[in-house]
Amino acid sequence: MEKKYCLECEETLKGRIDKKFCSDNCRSAFHNREGGKISPMVKVIDHQLKKNREILRQLFSQIGSTRENNELFVSSEEIRIYGFVFDFYTHKRVFDRVEYLFCYDYGYNKVDEERIHLIKHDLLNRGVDNIA
Ligand SMILES: [Zn+2]
Numbered sequence: 001m002e003k004k005y006c007l008e009c010e011e012t013l014k015g016r017i018d019k020k021f022c023s024d025n026c027r028s029a030f031h032n033r034e035g036g037k038i039s040p041m042v043k044v045i046d047h048q049l050k051k052n053r054e055i056l057r058q059l060f061s062q063i064g065s066t067r068e069n070n071e072l073f074v075s076s077e078e079i080r081i082y083g084f085v086f087d088f089y090t091h092k093r094v095f096d097r098v099e100y101l102f103c104y105d106y107g108y109n110k111v112d113e114e115r116i117h118l119i120k121h122d123l124l125n126r127g128v129d130n131i132a
Contacts, residue, residue: 006023050103
């Protein structure tokens with residue numbers, strides 16, 4: 001007879017042929033973990049947030065290298081072309097009474113359609129850092 005192993009700890013199973021776990025502990029450990037799998041919706045949102053961040057990061061370093069550091073502006077049109085979705089952001093921060101929406105460490109403030117101000121702010125450090 002073919003040997004069967006516990007799905008959780010890979011212990012050899014004895015007894016009933018339809019057994020999947022060596023113990024109740026292994027059964028619940030397995031199901032708890034399976035139940036904790038990331039839902040498709042969370043994956044979609046995570047993907048867009050990371051995509052948004054990557055777009056900001058790239059624009060930030062491109063523009064930052066060609067313009068003055070305090071003039072990190074892009075247009076809505078430009079940022080959308082890359083696939084940026086404005087609805088998705090991780091948190092908000094206010095600097096000098098201006099609210100910035102962040103995708104992780106890169107943030108923006110929509111001044112108007114033509115001017116979206118980009119900043120970088122690492123929560124692990126303090127202050128606004130405009131230098132990539
Ligand atoms: Zn087990």
